[in-house]
Amino acid sequence: MSFFFGLLLVGFVQGCLYALIALGYTLVFGILQFINFAHSDVVMLGAWFAWKYAQWMGVSFSVISIGTSLGILGLSVLSCAAVGFTIERLAYRPLRHAPRINILITAIGVSLFLENFTQLPYVFGSRDKAMPQLLDVYAGFDVGGVRVQYFQIITVVFAFALMALLSLLVYRTRLGRAMRAISFDTRTASLMGIPTGRVIAYTFVLGSALAAAAGILTGVAFGSLSQPSSTSWIRFGLKAFICAVVGGIGSIEGAVAGGLLIGITEQLAGGYISSSYADAIVFGVLILVLMVRPSGIFGVTMREKV
């Protein structure tokens, strides 16, 4: 039984990370109706920026002070927010009225660019690196045979705090109201005096910041970083995207629910069936959910425009 609960715990933590990334996908999809393939690269950048800043600050691999950790985290989140903003401005905005497949190709182009540019020798390099331990990953305690790490608790608390903040922002503030208005009808929203371009840029900034946070937490949890163009990053982002779709893309609750569902499913499948089939099972879950409920668990059926 403790094996089961152990898997559940790991899956839950993993699910929180997925949810953080899925929120970025969901926000962008809700507003612009396209899959931002470059989002997984922002996750990667988050982790790698943290690595770079740690290098600059001369952080070694032993445990460091909370202040430095938070500083690195903040810097890296800010950098990723800036990257998200830049991507939106340079690549997506000029295509605002283009067919969606074009925007999708552009997103793929941006994704490839970020991966391959950042692994040039004078950026991050093309080798896997060890991630500095911003937190002590191994400290923890036992509950009924299940090992609980402080790091996991911090991850979960942090993720939920961010998600709560985001839903406050979307449902309670003027900016959030503008976002929801734009996701319903951009043109009418602009007639209300909403600067649609700026609000969309904010959306990208928010999504990228969340993704960066998730990237850093993942990097710290694994203790190492795959090279920027490694497919493991894309696959990670892709799974987060699946979470968003399973939960119902465009819906914040859906992203969280989907993230937890997929995270836990993946761990249980890996533990009880086979770790190599875990990915296939995740995709299977996705296909099943879509066949039964084409718009996801929390999704509203899209209006069909004739």
Next chain:
Amino acid sequence: MKAARISAGVGALLCVLGFLLWWGPDHVGYKIALLGLQTAWHASAGLAWAGVGALLMVFGALPCLAGVAIIRGLHDGRLGRAASWGAGLIAWFGLFALFEPREELGYGIGLLLTLLGAALAGPTSIYVWVRSRAARDRAVASAKAASGTLLVVESLDVHYGAVHALKGISLEVQQGEIVTLLGGNGAGKTTTLRALSGLVTPSGGRVLLEGREIATRTGALPPDQIVRLGVSHAPEGRGIFANLTVRENLDLGAYQRRDRAAIARDLEHALTLFPRLRERLRQRAGTLSGGEQQMLAIARAMLARPRLLLLDEPSLCLAPTITQVIFQIIRDINKEGTTILLVEQNAHQALKVAHKGYVLETGEIVMHDDAKVLAASDEVRKAYLGVG
């Protein structure tokens, strides 16, 4: 002035090109240039290889394009064009010859280009900037001095792709008026409003709000800035955000405003004008009836506290009794000092409330006069009032 602009542009371009050529991590710029030359080389080799050449030509895009342009130019008798392309082609291969033998030469030329470009672009762009600023300031000042009217539309053209939707329409709206635009389906009424609120960019003519250009052929202000200048548009088909509550819809109307107290007052006022909305504040807007949605759309547009309110078919699909109410409210709003541009198919009602009317037919204004005169004229009576 134009020469200065061009010189600034060319200089900037040279700067960038040169910079890329001589600088760049790992000499990327130089390598990219080399790539272009390699491409050209492949292309010319391809020309020799008749069969496989067809495939390879693609990589020498530039010389090949030039070649076709030359032939076309010769064929059409446009010799100057052909000659200029030819010169470009020769220059292209000349560059090739220049670059190929030694790397250092490429860097040298790049550096030279950069300096030359900087020398050219720097002073001229400053000159252009200063001149254009001064010109704009003068234009705004003189326009402000001249304007007595709120809105002026001067020979406005709008194209949707190949479709010429508005063919040079001109109209004026004075402060405090209700002006109505009449016309059948596809006459261009909605397009006019869209051009006024920045949703479409005109292909000719201009729109002036109190003497300030808000839309010209070269570009229109984005809709949100036009709202800030005091133009509020209640779009056709109401444009209600069905996923938001009525209250949130109303709040969005006041998105640009920061004065909370005044917004609260205006909201209260709007709710006294439309008591039906007060009962439904917490309801999702999608659940409202058609008439209520129209009321919400007007109330929302009012909350922006516009000086000019654009109403697109407020009586569309409404029951006659509700239409009456809506038109009464339009009159009330106008009495409080808001200028209104009203697009309507219901010419009878529209001419009753309006001071002035324009009649649009397939993108042109065919008639304009005082509303009373229009209501009495035979053509309007026949075509739009169903009388006679």
Next chain:
Amino acid sequence: MTGTLKGLLPIAIGIAILFVFQAVGGPSMFGAYQEDALLVIGINIVLGLSLNIVNGFTGQFSIGHAGFMALGAYAGGAITYYGAIKLWGSYPPELPPGTGDLLFVVALVCAGLVAAGAGYLVGLPSLRLRGDYLAIVTLGFAEIIRIIITQTEPVLSKQEVSQHSTLSLFKYLGGKSIFDRIPRVTNFFWVYSVVLIVIVVCYRLKQSTHGRAMLSVRENEIAAEAMGVHTTRFKVRAFVMAAFFAGVAGGLYAMKLGNLDANRFDFQRSFESIVMVVLGGMGSISGVCLAAVLVTYAPYLLRDVGLDQYRMVIYSLSLVVLMVVRPQGLFGMHEAWTVFAGEAGRRRWQSFIGTPKRWYLGVRAYARKVVGT
């Protein structure tokens, strides 16, 4: 009858020419390096054109094309490798002349059929799913296929094969390691014969009522349905055809390379095929061919110049730039020859290269969009 002839004649003539070309040793005049590039280009043309049937003609958004290719590659590879051992008990180099090619053709057809079966399975969800959701499902299918392949057992050697029944051999496809020792039978003749067939099939399809029905599904599904087009049937058909040709391309690829690694068939490869279709112009056959050539040959060129390191950076950047500059792809939905011919062609040609003023206006419009609020 004449209709069929009209389709078969160019294929027959083309194949005859190719055969003579191959027989006199024509391809070797390109040199090994260029010949290799030409083979890859041919395979990618087949891949791009097959995806064009789904994405370009029918407008269904499939981003899992690599899955079909992987199926074809492994099926084709397994059939030639194990088939040669089972049938002749020998390893390909010792084959009696001619038989290898026969087996090769059978393997290609089987590769296509296996992939087509999978295409049918993937096409079925399109009964319910639209747009992006369908795209995600295709991506999921491709990933599942790839993962399943990585779970197979390592390849058997010649001695071990005899201890296993024919059907059970399909469990031994290399898995996480590489499926190597596949006979390298693919040559210029085979690749370009397939290219020729695919081009003719696509062209004829585009002209036929079937093709028109597919195009109508792309333009407006609801209107197509209202006009009596059985939309789901055509969508599934498009998937099956596309998968078949992708499978054939996979087979060619497997027997060109001689070894297979499941990780080469991940979504990056799917994206590559989509890029060809969008770059060439959705539904334009010549455009897709041209784009396939460009996309495939560009890396070779960049390697020549010593920009190997920047290959992907330049590739991705030019992708973004092209999408911004020319969103409809090289030729839009037209064919190359209509772009250059006649009065209408002249107008299109002008819109194709534009004028310096148009370039300037374009750059300015872009800058305004980037800088404006």
